[in-house]
Amino acid sequence: xxxxxxxxxxxxxxxxxxxxxxxxxxxxxxxxxxxxxxxxxxxxxxxxxxxxxxxxxxxxxxxxxxxxxxxxxxxxxxxxxxxxxxxxxxxxxxxxxxxxxxxxxxxxxxxxxxxxxxxxxxxxxxxxxxxxxxxxxxxxxxxxxxxxxxxxxxxxxxxxxxxxxxxxxxxxxxxxxxxxxxxxxxxxxxxxxxxxxxxxxxxxxxxxxxxxxxxxxxxxxxxxxxxxxxxxxxxxxxxxxxxxxxxxxxxxxxxxxxxxxxxxxxxxxxxxxxxxxxxxxxxxxxxxxxxxxxxxxxxxxxxxxxxxxxxxxxxxxxxxxxxxxxxxxxxxxxxxxxxx
Amino acid sequence: xxxxxxxxxxxxxxxxxxxxxxxxxxxxxxxxxxxxxxxxxxxxxxxxxxxxxxxxxxxxxxxxxxxxxxxxxxxxxxxxxxxxxxxxxxxxxxxxxxxxxxxxxxxxxxxxxxxxxxxxxxxxxxxxxxxxxxxxxxxxxxxxxxxxxxxxxxxxxxxxxxxxxxxxxxxxxxxxxxxxxxxxxxxxxxxxxxxxxxxxxxxxxxxxxxxxxxxxxxxxxxxxxxxxxxxxxxxxxxxxxxxxxxxxxxxxxxxxxxxxxxxxxxxxxxxxxxxxxxxxxxxxxxxxxxxxxxxxxxxxxxxxxxxxxxxxxxxxxxxxxxxxxxxxxxxxxxxxxxxx
Numbered sequence: 001x002x003x004x005x006x007x008x009x010x011x012x013x014x015x016x017x018x019x020x021x022x023x024x025x026x027x028x029x030x031x032x033x034x035x036x037x038x039x040x041x042x043x044x045x046x047x048x049x050x051x052x053x054x055x056x057x058x059x060x061x062x063x064x065x066x067x068x069x070x071x072x073x074x075x076x077x078x079x080x081x082x083x084x085x086x087x088x089x090x091x092x093x094x095x096x097x098x099x100x101x102x103x104x105x106x107x108x109x110x111x112x113x114x115x116x117x118x119x120x121x122x123x124x125x126x127x128x129x130x131x132x133x134x135x136x137x138x139x140x141x142x143x144x145x146x147x148x149x150x151x152x153x154x155x156x157x158x159x160x161x162x163x164x165x166x167x168x169x170x171x172x173x174x175x176x177x178x179x180x181x182x183x184x185x186x187x188x189x190x191x192x193x194x195x196x197x198x199x200x201x202x203x204x205x206x207x208x209x210x211x212x213x214x215x216x217x218x219x220x221x222x223x224x225x226x227x228x229x230x231x232x233x234x235x236x237x238x239x240x241x242x243x244x245x246x247x248x249x250x251x252x253x254x255x256x257x258x259x260x261x262x263x264x265x266x267x268x269x270x271x272x273x274x275x276x277x278x279x280x281x282x283x284x285x286x287x288x289x290x291x292x293x294x295x296x297x298x299x300x301x302x303x304x305x306x307x308x309x310x311x312x313x314x315x316x317x318x319x320x321x322x323x324x325x326x327x328x329x330x331x332x333x334x335x336x337x338x339x340x
Numbered sequence: 341x342x343x344x345x346x347x348x349x350x351x352x353x354x355x356x357x358x359x360x361x362x363x364x365x366x367x368x369x370x371x372x373x374x375x376x377x378x379x380x381x382x383x384x385x386x387x388x389x390x391x392x393x394x395x396x397x398x399x400x401x402x403x404x405x406x407x408x409x410x411x412x413x414x415x416x417x418x419x420x421x422x423x424x425x426x427x428x429x430x431x432x433x434x435x436x437x438x439x440x441x442x443x444x445x446x447x448x449x450x451x452x453x454x455x456x457x458x459x460x461x462x463x464x465x466x467x468x469x470x471x472x473x474x475x476x477x478x479x480x481x482x483x484x485x486x487x488x489x490x491x492x493x494x495x496x497x498x499x500x501x502x503x504x505x506x507x508x509x510x511x512x513x514x515x516x517x518x519x520x521x522x523x524x525x526x527x528x529x530x531x532x533x534x535x536x537x538x539x540x541x542x543x544x545x546x547x548x549x550x551x552x553x554x555x556x557x558x559x560x561x562x563x564x565x566x567x568x569x570x571x572x573x574x575x576x577x578x579x580x581x582x583x584x585x586x587x588x589x590x591x592x593x594x595x596x597x598x599x600x601x602x603x604x605x606x607x608x609x610x611x612x613x614x615x616x617x618x619x620x621x622x623x624x625x626x627x628x629x630x631x632x633x634x635x636x637x638x639x640x641x642x643x644x645x646x647x648x649x650x651x652x653x654x655x656x657x658x659x660x661x662x663x664x665x666x667x668x669x670x671x672x673x674x675x676x677x678x679x680x
């Protein structure tokens with residue numbers, strides 16, 4: 001059984017650079033995580049490692065497992081359990097990516113074809129289930145009920161967030177509150193859990209667990225906000241996916257909500273036509289971006305992302321200064337200031 | 341938040357009758373399982389309990405949780421943990437049903453419209469993920485790592501079996517061995533785990549655990565064999581789904597494998613056209629059934645189902661005679677002799 005693709009931390013050199021120094025701090029562990037992922041995605045059913053290998057390789061920058069490894073290091077952890085649990089976190093993330101791409105009917109992720117585009121929806125759904133099960137098998141090997149609780153809770157919340165996102169799609173009456181609820185569930189819950197698990201394996205006091213959980217949650221919200229902003233403001237080649245995807249699908253993200261709220265009757269009719277009826281012409285995306293710019297929607301969304309970034313940084317205040325703490329703080333800047 | 345549908349043990353009175361006396365033996369516990377399922381499928385995201393309620397209600401006869409409850413009773417268990425774990429088993433089953441119907445593009449399950457037919461594929465995938473996560477949250481509440489291992493192992497094996505089934509579809513070179521591998525994984529693994537868990541909570545010696553695991557596995561194989569036979573031999577009104585669904589989708593089940601193996605060149609060309617090219621006319625299903633009958637494919641598949649049924653019965657031999665043991669034995673007859 002050979003894998004179609006190897007595991008690269010990222011196919012996008014600039015993305016790699018952005019978290020390079022944090023990744024370098026945990027490099028040995030991260031290599032161990034990659035080896036464990038490769039080993040544990042094996043199955044006698046050949047399509048599984050083939051498809052899983054594709055998504056694991058194209059899924060990105062290993063941000064979530066790096067968070068687990070770095071959090072454990074911040075807590076002075078000396079053991080090996082964090083490697084296994086970082087792999088669990090990545091398996092859960094990868095499973096949700098597979099299902100997301102089916103739900104969104106996406107063809108491109110980080111510049112590569114999606115698994116559903118290459119193999120169809122059917123194996124994507126089922127291999128997602130497999131990876132999700134593998135995550136729980138690995139957690140059982142680790143043997144901590146506390147970790148199992150954190151990650152099964154996170155998994156349920158992610159699914160709730162994804163369903164709620166479906167319900168806000170094509171609905172211009174979606175409120176900021178709805179939006180932040182979706183983001184907190186579908187993205188920030190796993191960031192928070194990934195960080196918390198690092199403190200749990202180190203058996204640190206609850207205060208440190210909570211601090212890392214808060215760091216992860218706020219970082220995750222900032223990360224998703226920037227993702228949603230970049231869908232309107234990025235350069236296509238840098239983004240590695242198609243600019244305007246959210247707009248074309250009628251996803252209601254914060255820039256849209258702000259521009260809609262601040263728009264006049266004619267503008268609201270425009271948003272409804274584009275996002276509710278999905279009746280769009282080639283010029284509509286540019287017009288949408290122009291309206292967002294005119295109303296300061298992208299700037300204000302960025303300001304909010306920065307505020308969540310500040311909260312993430314602040315949460316680390318209880319830890320003494322160290323190289324890994326500085327890198328975790330720099331990671332916030334990367335997530336907020338990235339252009340891809 | 342109101343549920344669109346209540347929970348019925350089955351909408352099909354004859355199905356209900358078939359396992360009625362076993363269900364009656366564990367009736368109080370089964371009601372508790374139903375209440376727990378209703379309670380735990382709740383979510384602030386309204387679509388989740390709505391869709392989950394639909395699949396839980398139309399999903400069938402609660403066979404798997406009944407197996408957990410009856411196995412615990414057979415082992416003399418006096419506590420309450422089996423109720424929670426029977427609900428976990430049903431949540432896992434329900435999650436796989438939701439994903440199965442998406443993968444198979446089914447419109448009808450047990451006489452009701454499928455969730456994907458009513459709400460679309462997207463929420464079906466995501467609510468499946470939610471129910472799967474809920475199962476693990478419930479297991480964490482129970483707190484047994486052994487149970488978590490049994491059910492996470494079963495979940496991974498189910499997903500492997502489903503992927504393997506995809507790969508055998510439309511492939512007339514599928515062997516009996518391939519077929520039994522798929523059946524053991526996608527169906528029998530959860531039957532086996534459901535029964536084994538009953539012995540685990542009762543803290544019985546490994547011999548009893550293994551016996552119940554074997555009972556469940558053999559029963560599951562027999563059950564799936566009969567399912568695949570009924571797709572060609574049932575009366576539509578009794579089956580509650582469309583006769584010939586497997587044929588139209590090009591699924592390669594045991595009756596097909598046997599008829600193909602025993603067919604001449606012309607017959608094999610027929611099978612390839614119908615199942616590989618999916619070029620079918622209205623008369624082809626009848627012709628397929630005629631070929632199966634001529635070659636004894638349906639009878640031989642039934643004989644095999646009976647043999648697995650015998651093995652299931654035999655596995656219970658180590659337990660002393662009791663009402664629940666007799667009912668578990670009768671359940672084998674029901675599963676093998678059912679006509680729907």
